[in-house]
Amino acid sequence: MxxxxxxxxxxxxxxxxxxxxxxxxxxxxxxxxxxxxxxxxxxxxxxxxxxxxxxxxxxxxxxxxxxxxxxxxxxxxxxxxxxxxxxxxxxxxxxxxxxxxxxxxxxxxxxxxxxxxxxxxxxxxxxxxxxxxxxxxxxxxxxxxxxxxxKRISVQQAGSWGGEETQFSVRNNELFVVSRYREDQSQDPFVTYSREEWNGQRLVSTEWQELYPSGEEEICSFRLAENGKRVVLFARDSTTLYYALLRKDESVEFSYPALQAAEALPFTLHNAKAGLSLRFQNGSARYEIRETAGGALSVTARIGVKTLQLTGAVAGRKGSLRPLLRQPLDNLTVQP
Missing domain, CATH: 2.40.128 (Lipocalin)
Incomplete structure (x- = not known):
């Protein structure tokens, strides 16, 4: 006891x-x-x-x-x-x-x-x-x-897809959304951004996309002398070739093929004495990136009856089309 x-x-x-x-x-x-x-x-x-x-x-x-x-x-x-x-x-x-x-x-x-x-x-x-x-x-x-x-309250949200920030104003202890910023990284290396801003009457939305290929993925990039836009060729996952045209602010204006596309026509690389010619077709539009034997680059776009010929600037140029001759890619065919 x-x-x-x-x-x-x-x-x-x-x-x-x-x-x-x-x-x-x-x-x-x-x-x-x-x-x-x-x-x-x-x-x-x-x-x-x-x-x-x-x-x-x-x-x-x-x-x-x-x-x-x-x-x-x-x-x-x-x-x-x-x-x-x-x-x-x-x-x-x-x-x-x-x-x-x-x-x-x-x-x-x-x-x-x-x-x-x-x-x-x-x-x-x-x-x-x-x-x-x-x-x-x-x-x-x-x-x-x-x-x-x-006089703002802000919250953060995160997930495997990216992140989101929302800001609120406070009136009579009630919360009102004044802005929302979202970053979606689910389609790497493309990152999609969206922003909503209160203009006094409603939330106004804008959306854009930017490209962040790794150094190993990027094959060639150069600016167009006529408009300052930038052409980027890169290999995603070292298996698939992509073309992207970026605006002067680095947002994506156009890319091929679409990441979610079930099927897309392949790229064709032509190797001739005059140089290299990379071609692809998106619907009725046909594109060609040329690299002369001396290394000069240019882009030709044929959309319907309209043809645009644009010159690649020397300043800021990176890489070349030549690595495509020896890099096996699922959607690239090399022809003599």
């Missing part, structure tokens, strides 16, 4: 020592917060915010309250945690009304297991939970960013 009682007392003592409480009292002159964790490894505990009368205004339970070892202070009944060194509670003016609001971490529920928060907006008598702001701190990647100067 004595052994049993001693064992129970020992277990109770260990449990009491495992429980920890931490005080945060430097984030506000009006409020303090306490963090309670049941033990160092379970993550079970709660965060509470108290007013000057020590009445709890908010108490949020969590199963993911993990305290860094540096915060452990043996022998202290309540360890103090500097506000600037912790991430369980964030105090800032989220709705731009001049009063600091609170975001309290409730776990890791946002994208890719990032931290998530419950958001409480300040009122004349305390705090009120806000669903719209909480959704921003749950449905995106971590806590939203606050731009006090521009």
């Amino acid at each position: 004595r052994c049993y009682v001693a064992l129970m007392l020992l277990l109770a003592s260990l449990t009491a020592r495992a429980q920890q409480e931490y005080l945060i009292d430097d984030f506000s002159s009006q409020y303090v917060a306490r963090i309670h964790v049941d033990n160092d490894t379970s993550g079970v505990g709660w965060i509470a915010v108290y007013d000057q009368t020590k009445q709890p205004l908010i108490k949020l339970e969590s199963t993911e309250l993990y305290v860094e070892p540096d915060y452990q202070r043996p022998g202290a009944a309540v360890a103090r945690i500097p506000y600037a060194e912790q991430h369980w509670l964030i105090s800032n003016d989220f709705n731009f009304d001049g009063r600091p609001d609170l975001a309290i971490q409730d776990g890791h529920n946002s994208c890719r297991g990032n931290v998530s928060f419950q958001v409480y907006l300040a009122t004349p008598t305390g705090f009120a939970h806000n669903e719209a702001f909480t959704d921003l701190a749950q449905s995106y990647c971590g806590m939203f960013e606050v731009d006090a100067e521009r």
Whole structure:
């Protein structure tokens, strides 16, 4: 019996020592917060915010309250945690009304297991939970960013396809989208960008595509002397030849073949004494890139009855058509 009682007392003592409480009292002159964790490894505990009368205004339970070892202070009944060194509670003016609001971490529920928060907006008598702001701190990647100067709230989203940033304005504690920027990398090496901007009446959308081939993929590139556009030939995955025409701002004006095309006519490389000639056809339009024996490059495009002949500039030129003679590609035929 004595052994049993001693064992129970020992277990109770260990449990009491495992429980920890931490005080945060430097984030506000009006409020303090306490963090309670049941033990160092379970993550079970709660965060509470108290007013000057020590009445709890908010108490949020969590199963993911993990305290860094540096915060452990043996022998202290309540360890103090500097506000600037912790991430369980964030105090800032989220709705731009001049009063600091609170975001309290409730776990890791946002994208890719990032931290998530419950958001409480300040009122004349305390705090009120806000669903719209909480959704921003749950449905995106971590806590939203606050731009006090521009009075904007921004959130980030990420995935295997790329990323997205959305900015909101705040009116009467309601959130309104003012811009959205998206980057889609799912068709590498082509990256598609889209932007939505509020013009005072509606969101106006623009979309463009840019090309980022690796150094190993790029075979030849040169600018056209007549209009400053750039021609790029590259081999995607070292198996498929692509042609791209880029505008002066480097956005893609035209590319061949389309990445999602089920079938496309192959390229044909003609090797003659006068030089090399790479040809392909897209619908009724026919294209030819020529490289003379002396290395001069040019492009000819025949679209219906119209023919365009454009000269390749020497400045900024990279590579040559000649590697195509010895590089086996699925959609390239070499002819004498």
